[in-house]
Amino acid sequence: MSKLNILIVEDHALTRFGLRTAFEDSSSNICIYEAENAQKGLNILGKENIDIVIMDLGLPDIDGIEATKIIKTKYPSKKVIILSSHEKEEDVMKALNAGANSYCTKDVEPERLLEIVNSVSKGAAWFDPKVAQFVLNAASSGNNESLQITNQTKTTESNLTARERQVLTLISDGFTNNEIAQKLDVSINTTKAHVCNILQKLGVQDRTQAAIKALKDKII
CATH class of the missing domain: 1.10.10.10 (Winged helix-like DNA-binding domain superfamily/Winged helix DNA-binding domain)
Structure with missing residues (x-):
């Protein structure tokens, strides 16, 4: 089985360390790359065969939503998981419209995040239960302006x-x-x-x- 290459784009070193440790402790079949800002993340994507990007929203150069749009335009096959401390409907809808495959909050358990990564790698769309209802509400209301399905x-x-x-x-x-x-x-x-x-x-x-x-x- 080939390794799953994961790129963590997060400006806080401690958070990157925690994510790397959680992934490496849970599976030997995962290779972790790190970037402290969006531009470095994009540079890595241009050089390495990354499968999944775990993206923070509040980055110092380009915010996570714009970075996701760039990734989905240049590398449409790449999967993007937004990992955010925010549960705002506006952020969730922007992430979905940017092409994100998943949106989860930073209080997610490491074991659960690994499950999400595995699901997304197989093509599933996963949104944290805390925010998933925003997506369904927009769809059921017929609000196409706020819900632009990619x-x-x-x-x-x-x-x-x-x-x-x-x-x-x-x-x-x-x-x-x-x-x-x-x-x-x-x-x-x-x-x-x-x-x-x-x-x-x-x-x-x-x-x-x-x-x-x-x-x-x-x-x-």
Whole structure:
């Protein structure tokens, strides 16, 4: 198995050290690169085969949102995880519109962050439960100005059956499993099975992440 190359772009040396230590202690299959500002991070991206960028928002030269836009323009295949101390809706929406694959807060447990990195590396879109509702609210309200879903190849859509896409649409609309079962005139166990299959196929861990993945990849 090839190593997963992770670039940490963070201006605080202590935070970089903590992240590096957490990753290196948890897996020998990870190679860590570090940059204290966005420009150095971009320089590393131009030289090294980086898989995932962990990006701080408050950088001293270019802020994390603008840096993410540059990365997604120059290196569209690179995955970007925003790691921020902020839980503001404005920051979350800007990150999503910039093309970020994930947004998590800095109080995330190291083990959880490793899980997020692994999920994102496989194509999942992951947003911290504290902020994920912002994305769903914007989508359900039809506010296209604040929610500009980036164009991505719909690699997962063909793996979902027509019924699973129907269930996924209802999940994104906020319906519970019981309500979905009633709408589709199926048993609750059948609905739960569909939801389980959807989560597995999309590579996500819960219904909220499934809805966000569906919106980002334009599956629904």
